[in-house]
Amino acid sequence: MFKKISVTLIVVHVLFISAISHAKLPRGVEKITSIEGITEYRLKNGLQVLLFPDVTQETITVNVTYKVGSKHENYGETGMAHLLEHLVFKGTPRHPNIPKELTDHGAEPNGTTWTDRTNYFETFSATDENLNWALDLEADRMVNSFIRKEDLDSEMTVVRNELENGENSPVRVLISRMLAASYDWHNYGKSTIGAISDLENVKIENLKAFYKKYYQPDNATLIVTGKIDEDKTIKLVNKYFSKIKKPKRSLQALYTEEPIQDGERQVTIRRSGDVKVVASMYKIPAGFDNAFPSVTVLTNILGDPTSGRLQKSxxxxxxxxxxxxxNFQWGE
Known part of the structure; x- marks a missing residue:
């Protein structure tokens, strides 16, 4: 049975690549490579596009990942990347009520912020109308989001609640303090949600500048997966995203390097309550390093919550x- 399935998948894969390879690409779109059914394209404005057709699905997921996170925040800006994530859901002139549109299209959306990146995605029924709408939405809010003072004020309550929830979790508090103790200079030691003083005093002009600098096609990756026709989809991507011009600004690579740690560091937290938490943390290779998969396997062997050795012992x-x-799969 296993061999039969493998052969079938290989045949489908070969036929798929053959069909796509003869499709004429839109002007300004470059095909970079295709690996295991995932094809990478590049638009003239720098946008990286990954298409992953899966005919076994009845849905489509559109995801945009921006290469900006908490490590890009300067002094006094902690929490800015996460706060901006909330504001981008507040609409654009052409899409003034994004939450309603998401509901109307039966989409399951979300946005997340981490140290190296921020992403937005929605999963919806696989129809041409839905795909057109989602691509139009993501292209529009890439550069035309409102980023208004009134939205900042209203979202402060939501973000403050998230921060307080984290402070009420013994595990989250311990991990946060351990990260702070692990990094002397690098922003990986700072909380993604930020400091309350920075959040409450951030200027809307600062958020707009942060948005304009990092929310651009040359700093983003668009991923479309599910029940899609690759030829039609890349044409739609080009239709909606090629209108965005490549910005003239340049993004400088971050150059702060954490010095070699010269000994074990310990963190002790004392608070009221009966919960006791013990944790250990080790610095590991970056997520792109060839050694990272091996570290992940080791972590699962030790720490799987159902069958790991820690669970058993x-x-x-x-x-x-x-x-x-x-593991934290970080870029550095």
Missing amino acids: LVKNKLAAFAYGF
Whole structure:
């Protein structure tokens, strides 16, 4: 059975590549490479596009990832990347009510912010109308989001609640303090959600400048996956995103390097309550390093919450209520 399925998949894969290779690309679109059914394209304005057709699905997911996160924030700007994520959902002149549009199209949306990136995505039923709408929406809010003072004021309550929820979680608090102790200079040691003083005093002009600098096609990757026709989809991508001009500004690579750690560091937190948490943290290779997959396997062997060795030795012997491990897949 296994061999039969493998052969079938290979045949479909070969036929698919053959069909796409003869399709004429729109002007200004360059095909970079195709690996395991995922094809990379590049638009003239610098936008990276990844298309991954999957005919077994009845849905399509459109995702835009911007290469900006908390590590790009300067002094006094902590939490800016995450705060901007909230504001980008507030609309554009052509899409003034994004939450309503998402509901009307039956989409399941979200946005997330991390150290190296911010992303927005929506999953919806695989129809041409839905795909057109989603690509138009993401292209429009890439450069035309309102970023208004009134929206900043209204979202402050939401962001403040997120921050307070994190402060009420013993595990999150411990991890946050451990990261702060692990990094002397690099922004990986700072919380993505930011400091309350920075959040409450940030100027809307600063957020607009941050948005204009980083939310651009040459700093973004568009991913479309699901039940799509690749030839039609790349033409739609070009239709909506090629209108955005490549910015004249240049993005400088961050050059802060964390010095070699010269010994073990310890963090002790004392608060009221009965919950006790013990954790250990190790610096590992970056997510793009060839060694990272091996570290991930090791982490799963030790820290899988259902079958890991920590689970067997601690939880099953009633020495702990829960035990698990995970990796931060960072760019550096």
